[in-house]
Amino acid sequence: xxxxxxxxxxxxxxxxxxxxxxxxxxxxxxxxxxxxxxxxxxxxxxxxxxxxxxxxxxxxxxxxxxxxxxxxxxxxxxxxxxxxxxxxxxxxxxxxxxxxxxxxxxxxxxxxxxxxxxxxxxxxxxxxxxxxxxxxxxxxxxxxxxxxxxxxxxxxxxxxxxxxxxxxxxxxxxxxxxxxxxxxxxxxxxxxxxxxxxxxxxxxxxxxxxxxxxxxxxxxxxxxxxxxxxxxxxxxxxxxxxxxxxxxxxxxxxxxxxxxxxxxxxxxxxxxxxxxxxxxxxxxxxxxxxxxxxxxxxxxxxxxxxxxxxxxxxxxxxxxxxxxxxxxxxxxxxxxxxxxxxxxxxxxxxxxxxxxxxxxxxxxxxxxxxxxxxxxxxxxxxxxxxxxxxxxxxxxxxxxxxxxxxxxxxxxxxxxxxxxxxxxxxxxxxxxxxxxxxxxxxxxxxxxxxx
Amino acid sequence: xxxxxxxxxxxxxxxxxxxxxxxxxxxxxxxxxxxxxxxxxxxxxxxxxxxxxxxxxxxxxxxxxxxxxxxxxxxxxxxxxxxxxxxxxxxxxxxxxxxxxxxxxxxxxxxxxxxxxxxxxxxxxxxxxxxxxxxxxxxxxxxxxxxxxxxxxxxxxxxxxxxxxxxxxxxxxxxxxxxxxxxxxxxxxxxxxxxxxxxxxxxxxxxxxxxxxxxxxxxxxxxxxxxxxxxxxxxxxxxxxxxxxxxxxxxxxxxxxxxxxxxxxxxxxxxxxxxxxxxxxxxxxxxxxxxxxxxxxxxxxxxxxxxxxxxxxxxxxxxxxxxxxxxxxxxxxxxxxxxxxxxxxxxxxxxxxxxxxxxxxxxxxxxxxxxxxxxxxxxxxxxxxxxxxxxxxxxx
Numbered sequence: 091x092x093x094x095x096x097x098x099x100x101x102x103x104x105x106x107x108x109x110x111x112x113x114x115x116x117x118x119x120x121x122x123x124x125x126x127x128x129x130x131x132x133x134x135x136x137x138x139x140x141x142x143x144x145x146x147x148x149x150x151x152x153x154x155x156x157x158x159x160x161x162x163x164x165x166x167x168x169x170x171x172x173x174x175x176x177x178x179x180x181x182x183x184x185x186x187x188x189x190x191x192x193x194x195x196x197x198x199x200x201x202x203x204x205x206x207x208x209x210x211x212x213x214x215x216x217x218x219x220x221x222x223x224x225x226x227x228x229x230x231x232x233x234x235x236x237x238x239x240x241x242x243x244x245x246x247x248x249x250x251x252x253x254x255x256x257x258x259x260x261x262x263x264x265x266x267x268x269x270x271x272x273x274x275x276x277x278x279x280x281x282x283x284x285x286x287x288x289x290x291x292x293x294x295x296x297x298x299x300x301x302x303x304x305x306x307x308x309x310x311x312x313x314x315x316x317x318x319x320x321x322x323x324x325x326x327x328x329x330x331x332x333x334x335x336x337x338x339x340x341x342x343x344x345x346x347x348x349x350x351x352x353x354x355x356x357x358x359x360x361x362x363x364x365x366x367x368x369x370x371x372x373x374x375x376x377x378x379x380x381x382x383x384x385x386x387x388x389x390x391x392x393x394x395x396x397x398x399x400x401x402x403x404x405x406x407x408x409x410x411x412x413x414x415x416x417x418x419x420x421x422x423x424x425x426x427x428x429x430x431x432x433x434x435x436x437x438x439x440x441x442x443x444x445x446x447x448x449x450x451x452x453x454x455x456x457x458x459x460x461x462x463x464x465x466x467x468x469x470x471x472x473x474x475x476x477x478x479x480x481x482x483x484x485x486x487x488x489x490x491x492x493x494x495x496x497x498x499x500x501x502x503x504x505x506x507x508x509x510x511x512x513x514x515x516x517x518x519x520x521x522x523x524x525x526x527x528x529x530x531x532x533x534x535x536x537x538x539x540x541x
Numbered sequence: 542x543x544x545x546x547x548x549x550x551x552x553x554x555x556x557x558x559x560x561x562x563x564x565x566x567x568x569x570x571x572x573x574x575x576x577x578x579x580x581x582x583x584x585x586x587x588x589x590x591x592x593x594x595x596x597x598x599x600x601x602x603x604x605x606x607x608x609x610x611x612x613x614x615x616x617x618x619x620x621x622x623x624x625x626x627x628x629x630x631x632x633x634x635x636x637x638x639x640x641x642x643x644x645x646x647x648x649x650x651x652x653x654x655x656x657x658x659x660x661x662x663x664x665x666x667x668x669x670x671x672x673x674x675x676x677x678x679x680x681x682x683x684x685x686x687x688x689x690x691x692x693x694x695x696x697x698x699x700x701x702x703x704x705x706x707x708x709x710x711x712x713x714x715x716x717x718x719x720x721x722x723x724x725x726x727x728x729x730x731x732x733x734x735x736x737x738x739x740x741x742x743x744x745x746x747x748x749x750x751x752x753x754x755x756x757x758x759x760x761x762x763x764x765x766x767x768x769x770x771x772x773x774x775x776x777x778x779x780x781x782x783x784x785x786x787x788x789x790x791x792x793x794x795x796x797x798x799x800x801x802x803x804x805x806x807x808x809x810x811x812x813x814x815x816x817x818x819x820x821x822x823x824x825x826x827x828x829x830x831x832x833x834x835x836x837x838x839x840x841x842x843x844x845x846x847x848x849x850x851x852x853x854x855x856x857x858x859x860x861x862x863x864x865x866x867x868x869x870x871x872x873x874x875x876x877x878x879x880x881x882x883x884x885x886x887x888x889x890x891x892x893x894x895x896x897x898x899x900x901x902x903x904x905x906x907x908x909x910x911x912x913x914x915x916x917x918x919x920x921x922x923x924x925x926x927x928x929x930x931x932x933x934x935x936x937x
Contacts, residue, residue: 418577419582420582421583437593439577442596443593444590
């Protein structure tokens, strides 16, 4: 006899937690605000330090979710209210309408093909267009179509067309759908759940690089974020892996990566974002693989390659791929208005010279920002979810029965997120099976330590 | 950040000789610096340097006293504050530079008084008060009869005695300053790392440029501070020239007729002379008031940089000297003998403060050290900013 567990967030951490719980026979609700699981990892091209294809290792896990009858996915949802306590949480979740009956939709994509309305594709970081009715990405789980109500001409008709038209506009998807799944009358739905435990795995968003005026992100066309570059270099991305400049569509000859953009900077976020050193190294290697003649330079303050095989990866990048590492913080980027090239100003701290260097493309290692859900748990001053005991209970929040894993608890990489997910799943399963009373509770404040 | 155990804790390092002094001088954020080089890269004078401002901070962190003493770098910084705005650690590099300059002043000074007044409000205040009291006492002892009917300053304070006081004060000041300059010259030029030395003559343009143009302060974003510096500098130069002229016609090559006409505002020459004095005072007064107003408004750079006790003392002393000078003139013109005598007594009694405290030990000394240290750096063969006009013909 066990009660269900709710996992919030369907990124790699949430997926791992859900799978581990299901494997132990616990019923799992996996909720995500997006229409597909996969999270940020689904947007990555390769993973460090082995350069494994991110999709190739993530997609089997995503697909596995569908094979467990005791995992229920609640997509396009947001948490509204949480009450109760350990073993007995009552949760209210709002499920946004998709305007497609997912019981009928078989993901054939005919509607997507015929839909006339195009808007920027969030999955590709706005580097390409998608239709108003769309499937989030080809490997989406569940692979179902949904309508973007803001973009759809039927649901949100442009005023000038609305006046002229006699009846409802467009509706092409409805006509072409072979499964008759389109339902323009779908309404938001409230789901009430009673769960034994909650695992928060809501992950992160990138810090808004536009807040850092000296780098000109959003103003200079050839300045990218890490995630944009990942999509650009990815075979499933907007250019099928072709690295081209936003300004003129040409291959760059010199690419610079700027580290610690909005992290380790008291003006923005004082914490380290943990994975950017490795991500930049990986992306520089990928750039070299795609364009062998490209010159890659990484501007850093410290290279934090602390994980297993990480330092070797950086050494390999230098030795085998000729990636140049320059120690110094770039203080500003200036754009050449004619060529749209970018001039970086920095101090090369190895030679103690102030220098300026020109690049065709710049990739910013933008800081992570946690995206915590509205749950009755404490946060730290920098917005991450506070841990009950960072040493001996690193997956528990300040509220018993609510666990936290992945980046929303603190910046970290994929392996660490997955490790935490399995740990939290084990803890949550004990509660779900009513066995947590047997656990020896460890005093948080060190108890009566007389050493 | 109250991020529990994950907050970026500041290292707890006890100050050594150098860092201990810098901490007292307001450079206490020295150890927060993680050497990213933002300060160097944003600095408007960095482009022409073969060294970096970050390096000076590193030297201080590592207690490398010799390196700091032989480094002219802090003197090329004009405290524009761009680095403090940019610093990702909020280590306030411009403030560290300021504390380094004041540290260097105390090291150049062979009397060791500079170290005391630079690091202690109490010592600076006491020194000013005691010296002012001594001067007043001296004036009380030497003063002559006070003519109640008309203002006769030369009867109240005989010029020969004022000159004697001026000469002795000037000589003492000169000896201390020359000693300081000699020591700074030794530290910088006679440093073992020097490679390509230039002659004192071929470096002379540097001295002229740094002294007469207050160069490279014009590189700072805020041009107003540069104008203020130029005004106060030329105000003092003008008053200095006028004082020397008076000294010449009175004592060196006595010319009673010229002296009398210069003193009499009803003659054309006297009027011009008076107006020249008023203009010089106005230049100094404008600059001083501008610096007070900007500090009080907390605008721009004055908001992010710190005003130290040496700044405040300098502002007060110069403000009072200028004000009493104007009072003397006004009371002379409106024939208020008693008020004129008191104003004059205070005006004269304040002068030693400027030349025996401010100039050799405190804030005013940077006006001497800056150009000369740039000059020494140029003699040493260091690359320092030299182009007055920026490439492309932009304004200075």
